[in-house]
Amino acid sequence: MPLLVKICGIKTMAIMETALNAGADMVGLVFFAKSPRNVSLATACTLSGRTCGRAAVVALTVDPDDDFLQLVMRDLKPDLIQLHGRETPERVADIRQRFKVRVMKAVGVSARSDLADIPAYAAVSDMLLVDAKPPKDAAHPGGNGLAFDWDLVAGLDPGRPVMLSGGLDPDNVADAIRRTRLAGVDVSSGVESAPGIKDADKIKAFVAAARRAEAEVGYGAAFAAAG
Numbered sequence: 001m002p003l004l005v006k007i008c009g010i011k012t013m014a015i016m017e018t019a020l021n022a023g024a025d026m027v028g029l030v031f032f033a034k035s036p037r038n039v040s041l042a043t044a045c046t047l048s049g050r051t052c053g054r055a056a057v058v059a060l061t062v063d064p065d066d067d068f069l070q071l072v073m074r075d076l077k078p079d080l081i082q083l084h085g086r087e088t089p090e091r092v093a094d095i096r097q098r099f100k101v102r103v104m105k106a107v108g109v110s111a112r113s114d115l116a117d118i119p120a121y122a123a124v125s126d127m128l129l130v131d132a133k134p135p136k137d138a139a140h141p142g143g144n145g146l147a148f149d150w151d152l153v154a155g156l157d158p159g160r161p162v163m164l165s166g167g168l169d170p171d172n173v174a175d176a177i178r179r180t181r182l183a184g185v186d187v188s189s190g191v192e193s194a195p196g197i198k199d200a201d202k203i204k205a206f207v208a209a210a211r212r213a214e215a216e217v218g219y220g221a222a223f224a225a226a227g
């Protein structure tokens with residue numbers, strides 16, 4: 001399978017266009033009021049319209065309630081809901097079933113013991129995202145630009161595609177891909193010039209570096225060989 005590259009926290013048309021032209025497979029729209037990347041539903045719908053099917057639209061939510069999800073599903077119709085809060089496996093299953101939507105559950109990792117929850121989430125999610133566990137006093141559950149020990153998730157295969165995030169940037173993404181060989185990479189802070197301000201050159205550099213590493217590692221080759 002080809003490597004998936006997600007650019008998260010897009011707020012403007014120009015940056016959406018940059019991410020699409022750079023070759024991002026997934027674009028993330030953040031619905032979290034405390035985030036510098038937060039967008040309104042109306043803005044998200046406008047941004048999403050620009051994709052014209054060139055990338056999957058991901059709605060990033062944190063412990064969303066059903067009323068909010070109903071609006072998101074009615075107006076935005078995202079390809080995927082990213083759940084980046086304290087959603088239990090039961091709640092993930094409930095959202096997936098109730099709203100008939102694909103879900104990607106984020107799991108915070110700082111130690112091997114954090115991987116214990118992965119099988120339960122894999123059983124009820126379409127994809128997983130492993131991210132740095134936020135510090136206890138962090139204002140945000142993600143988007144903190146913090147990396148974790150990638151060796152903890154190297155080759156992780158819970159039966160669902162797993163994306164890597166947390167402190168990735170154009171300079172370290174190739175190493176992260178080589179070391180983990182996960183299904184995809186997701187970035188927010190690492191392609192910004194300031195919190196919430198995306199940098200077009202960094203986005204292009206990030207996607208290019210990820211694609212070079214993808215070719216070097218041979219993503220897709222094993223899949224093709226397997227038939």
Ligand SMILES: O=C(O)c1ccccc1N[C@@H]1O[C@H](COP(=O)(O)O)[C@@H](O)[C@H]1O
Pocket residue numbers: 008009028030032035036037060062084129131140141142143144145146165166167168186187188189190
């Ligand atoms: O981006 C945010 O502001 C955000 C807010 C709340 C939850 C998650 C958020 N972002 C996600 O966090 C990871 C890591 O981001 P970073 O590259 O370390 O900044 C990524 O999946 C973002 O989608």
